Amino acid sequence: MPELRTDRLLLRRWRESDLEPWAAMNADSEVRRYLGELLTREQSDATVTLMRAEFDARGFGWWALESRETGEFLGRAGLDVVDESMPFAGVDIGWRLARSAWGHGYATEAALACRAFGFGTLGLSEIIATTTVHNLRSQAVMRRIGMTRDPADDFDDPSVPEGPLRRCVLYRTRREETHGLHH
Template identity: 80%
Template sequence: MPELRTDRLLLRRWRESDLEPWAAMNADPEIREYLGDLLTREESDATVAAMKSDFEERGFGWWALEARATGAFLGRAGLDVIGEDMPFSGVDVGWRLTRSAWGNGYATEAGRACLAFGFGVLGLPEILASTTVDNLRSQAVMRRIGMTRNPADDFEDPGVPEGPLRRCVLYRAPAEPRTAHRGT
């Protein structure tokens, strides 16, 4: 599993010590505001096991996010294959941070690192991102990392019951065209 490093962040393998702070995030109503129900400790631990398994199987997925200066656990960021039940397909980029990490530019920094990995290492032609229509903070990150939205792509998440979390927006980032260099 590759690690990604930015100026301030380390995107790394999940550790046993991450389980408690991750569970606390999944039990926090403010963090889960746009994600649905709170998770029990067992459900939260199962998500880490699934993320580890996906990474081993595909060579990419959700990294644990750590502050390089302090070693503090900040959440997760990464790339994931879009579920077959969605009205589109591909790979999406995402992030989820502890409340204490909000407003520091970490999601933007991690998102850019994930895009660079997806395009540069995996050779993806496009990377997507989605969130609920009301999650304006996440949409702002998507715009800051160079993604664009076409309202015609907005959708209702088939895995979410009727309500405010069902209506979603979709952002896209195409791979940058490669420029050919010619020698003389």
């Protein structure tokens, strides 16, 4: 599993020591605000098992996110294959940070590293990102890393029950559009 390094962050393989802070994030109603129900410790641990297996099988996926300065676990960032149930296909970029890590530019920094890996190492021609229409902070990160939204691409997530989290936005960036963006 390749590691990615930025000025302040290490994107690395998941460790057993990540399970507790990851579970705390998944039990935080603010972190889960646009994601749905809170996860139990067992459910949270199962997501790590799945993320590890998918990364090993594909050579990319969700990295654990760590502060290079303190070694603190900050969340996750990475690239994921879009689920077949979605009304579009491709590779999705994403991030989820502990509340204590919000507002420091970590999501943008990690996303730029993931984008560079996707276009450079994986040779992708396009990367997409999705979130609920209400998650304005995530949409701001998408714009900061050079992604654009066409409202005609907005969609209802078939995996989400009817309600405020169902309507989503889709942002895109193509490899040729990344010139001049730092990573």
